[in-house]
Amino acid sequence: MPQLVLIVEDHPIVSESLAQLLTGSDLNIQCLHAPNAAKGLAFLNGNSFDLILLDINLPDMSGIEFCKIAKSRFPGIRILALTTIAQRHVVEKMLDQGADGFILKTSDIDDIIGGIRQVLSGKQYLGKGVKELMNGHSNDNNDLPMITKRESEILKLIADGLTNQEIADKLFISIFTVDSHRKNLLLKFSAKNTATLIKIVVSKGVIDVD
Amino acid sequence: MPQLVLIVEDHPIVSESLAQLLTGSDLNIQCLHAPNAAKGLAFLNGNSFDLILLDINLPDMSGIEFCKIAKSRFPGIRILALTTIAQRHVVEKMLDQGADGFILKTSDIDDIIGGIRQVLSGKQYLGKGVKELMNGHSNDNNDLPMITKRESEILKLIADGLTNQEIADKLFISIFTVDSHRKNLLLKFSAKNTATLIKIVVSKGVIDVD
DNA sequence: TGATAAATCACCTTTTTAGGGGATGTATAG
DNA sequence: CTATACATCCCCTAAAAAGGTGATTTATCA
Numbered sequence: 001m002p003q004l005v006l007i008v009e010d011h012p013i014v015s016e017s018l019a020q021l022l023t024g025s026d027l028n029i030q031c032l033h034a035p036n037a038a039k040g041l042a043f044l045n046g047n048s049f050d051l052i053l054l055d056i057n058l059p060d061m062s063g064i065e066f067c068k069i070a071k072s073r074f075p076g077i078r079i080l081a082l083t084t085i086a087q088r089h090v091v092e093k094m095l096d097q098g099a100d101g102f103i104l105k106t107s108d109i110d111d112i113i114g115g116i117r118q119v120l121s122g123k124q125y126l127g128k129g130v131k132e133l134m135n136g137h138s139n140d141n142n143d144l145p146m147i148t149k150r151e152s153e154i155l156k157l158i159a160d161g162l163t164n165q166e167i168a169d170k171l172f173i174s175i176f177t178v179d180s181h182r183k184n185l186l187l188k189f190s191a192k193n194t195a196t197l198i199k200i201v202v203s204k205g206v207i208d209v210d
Numbered sequence: 211m212p213q214l215v216l217i218v219e220d221h222p223i224v225s226e227s228l229a230q231l232l233t234g235s236d237l238n239i240q241c242l243h244a245p246n247a248a249k250g251l252a253f254l255n256g257n258s259f260d261l262i263l264l265d266i267n268l269p270d271m272s273g274i275e276f277c278k279i280a281k282s283r284f285p286g287i288r289i290l291a292l293t294t295i296a297q298r299h300v301v302e303k304m305l306d307q308g309a310d311g312f313i314l315k316t317s318d319i320d321d322i323i324g325g326i327r328q329v330l331s332g333k334q335y336l337g338k339g340v341k342e343l344m345n346g347h348s349n350d351n352n353d354l355p356m357i358t359k360r361e362s363e364i365l366k367l368i369a370d371g372l373t374n375q376e377i378a379d380k381l382f383i384s385i386f387t388v389d390s391h392r393k394n395l396l397l398k399f400s401a402k403n404t405a406t407l408i409k410i411v412v413s414k415g416v417i418d419v420d
Numbered sequence: 421t422g423a424t425a426a427a428t429c430a431c432c433t434t435t436t437t438a439g440g441g442g443a444t445g446t447a448t449a450g
Numbered sequence: 451c452t453a454t455a456c457a458t459c460c461c462c463t464a465a466a467a468a469g470g471t472g473a474t475t476t477a478t479c480a
Contacts (some may be wrong), residue, residue, distance in 0.1 A: 117421095148425090148427080149426095173427085174428075174430080175431055176428085176429050177427070180427085181428095
């Protein structure tokens with residue numbers, strides 16, 4: 001019997017191409033497409049899939065959320081994440097949610113097929129560039145500083161326009177504490193002031209904007 | 211003789227799929243791939259292309275830049291832009307640079323092929339969703355205020371971390387003037403402070419980052 | 421156990437921004 | 451010609467941020 005693969009991907013050109021690659025291979029695979037998370041979850045309830053090829057950027061939900069839900073409902077299902085950008089924290093979150101593999105869309109076709117093969121056979125697979133990313137030996141611009149949970153929380157509030165005092169009130173902490181975190185953020189991102197800080201974190205996707 | 215198409219796209223899965231679609235169609239097309247802008251420009255110098263399928267998000271250069279360069283060197287070449295996100299200002303800039311068509315990657319395969327056909331035959335083509343976007347009947351946020359050239363200039367400097375005083379010195383105007391512009395910007399974008407202002411303009415692409 | 425990182429709190433000074441008033445000249449469009 | 455928008459300039463006050471220099475507790479890790 002063929003193995004059943006669900007492709008959750010909002011770009012028809014990509015999902016179509018993946019399906020052709022898979023059905024054209026020697027893997028004996030049958031594919032179903034879901035252009036968004038909602039349809040993807042609906043498919044999951046009606047069928048018994050062996051593998052999900054999961055895009056991280058979905059129109060209605062983040063792939064991380066989707067992964068979490070899918071794995072909780074169907075613990076046996078295998079999930080291979082596909083994404084355009086190599087962001088360390090995204091990879092970490094996906095693996096935390098139980099993803100079995102991670103491949104960049106900039107990978108070669110062979111790399112992608114190889115990854116699918118590995119994950120289908122029960123192994124974990126990190127694509128070209130992902131392993132280096134996780135080891136910190138990254139050659140591209142992933143030199144973003146690590147920030148703590150609290151810093152990230154305060155960063156979002158700063159971006160939302162709250163003053164130190166307002167943040168302090170909201171989090172039931174001293175304004176001095178908020179100020180410390182703000183200063184640490186400026187330091188970590190080598191930002192001269194709040195304006196540059198926000199420019200950096202928004203453009204690099206450190207915080208989610210609406 | 212076949213028509214020559216250059217695919218400038220950093221995702222092999224997408225460019226491969228496009229190439230298959232094109233060579234498998236009745237269009238008598240021959241494809242070359244460039245995974246980045248640099249190789250794309252190199253290809254342009256060595257061949258005589260009829261069409262460029264151009265991704266907006268390239269690793270080494272924005273598609274808008276690439277379009278500008280390509281059109282200035284080879285005015286006769288036709289350019290069809292492909293992108294993942296529908297942002298009005300991006301479409302406008304591309305068309306300003308002489309792009310002949312614009313298609314979202316979320317489009318159906320047929321829509322994409324149709325667009326390629328149209329552009330190859332000399333017409334302009336705006337894909338599904340793009341026309342609505344340009345007409346303002348869009349479901350997303352096109353309610354961005356108009357800002358003047360001077361305001362835009364000062365906005366960039368604010369985002370770069372310059373203080374009012376530094377901006378005043380740079381532009382040889384009074385700090386009062388800079389402050390007026392800053393206040394107008396806050397007003398126009400309904401921003402409580404500089405942090406939100408920058409968050410808005412960076413996320414909506416009002417200013418270019420790096 | 422000792423080191424380290426994270427989160428918390430504190431004080432002081434100076435600079436910068438925010439928010440509120442205004443005013444003037446100059447182009448441009450109706 | 452006359453609004454209107456734009457860019458320019460001015461003053462005031464209060465609030466906020468930037469910059470410096472500390473400390474304490476807690477937890478985790480080697």
